[in-house]
Amino acid sequence: MPEIRKTILTVEEIHHEGGPAVARPLRLGSIAAVVKNPFAGGxxxxxxxFMQALKPLGRELAERLIAALGDSGEIxxxxxxxxVGGDGEIEHGAMWHEPGGWGMREALGGTLAIVPSNKVVGAIGTRLMVPLSHINAAYVRGHFASAEIGIYDAPRRDEIVYGLVMATGGRIHDRLGGLAVADIKGEDGLR
Known part of the structure; x- marks a missing residue:
């Protein structure tokens, strides 16, 4: 079982990005857990x-983040x-693909689109930009965005920060065309 040192949860409410304020703010949240890396240094x-042992953590973090943002129907x-801390390797970050991705997909009721991802090996305080895309159609251009995760005292050399991000919509002033949410067919996770 993973040994967790701490978790962090943040929620932003975005009212505008320089244009007119919207009637309902975009809610953007992130949750991360600092986990001891049992493979550090070797x-x-x-x-x-260990990847399989992370699955309950993925589901728990997803459920906590959904609750903080409202409910699953809003995401x-x-x-x-x-x-990944300095004594680990990038593959230790890749262990999060299945637990983090499926944890969110299951908690959200079986979404169709692949969960975008990013990973890095870094020192204490490293920040990571995590890509965002629509939960059911990867080609919804207005939902291409990113959110930052990071913790001021993590990861230590023998730790990994595993994080999830979710939002209640796309970019707040999206106006560059492409597939619209109203036009999603929901057949293959792409369109």
């Missing part, structure tokens, strides 16, 4: 067991990311 050939975009 090479482990089989990481699948329109998502993403995930990992910051």
């Amino acid at each position: 090479y482990e050939a089989d990481l699948v067991g 329109q975009s998502y993403g995930k990311g990992a910051i």
Whole structure:
């Protein structure tokens, strides 16, 4: 089981981006857990067991973030990311793909689109920009955005920060065309 040192949850309410204020603010949230890296300082050939052990954490973090943003019916975009401490490797961040992605997809009721991701190996205080896209149609251009995760005292050299981000909509002043939310077909997770 993963050993968690701490978690952090943030929610932003965005009223405008320089244009007119919207009637209903965009809510953007992130949640992250600082986890001890059992593979720090060495090479482990089989990481699948620990990846599987992370699944309950992915689901728990997703549920907590959804609750902070309102409810699952409000969520329109998502993403995930990992910051690996200096004694780890990028593959330790990649262990979050399945637990973080499926945790969100299950908590949201079986979304169709792949969950975008980013990961990095970094020092204490490293910040990571996590990509966001629409939960059911990856080609909804107005939902291409990013959110920052990071913790001032993490990751230590033998830790990993695993994070999830979600938002209640796309960019607040989206006006560049492309597939609109109203035109999603919901057939393949792309359109």
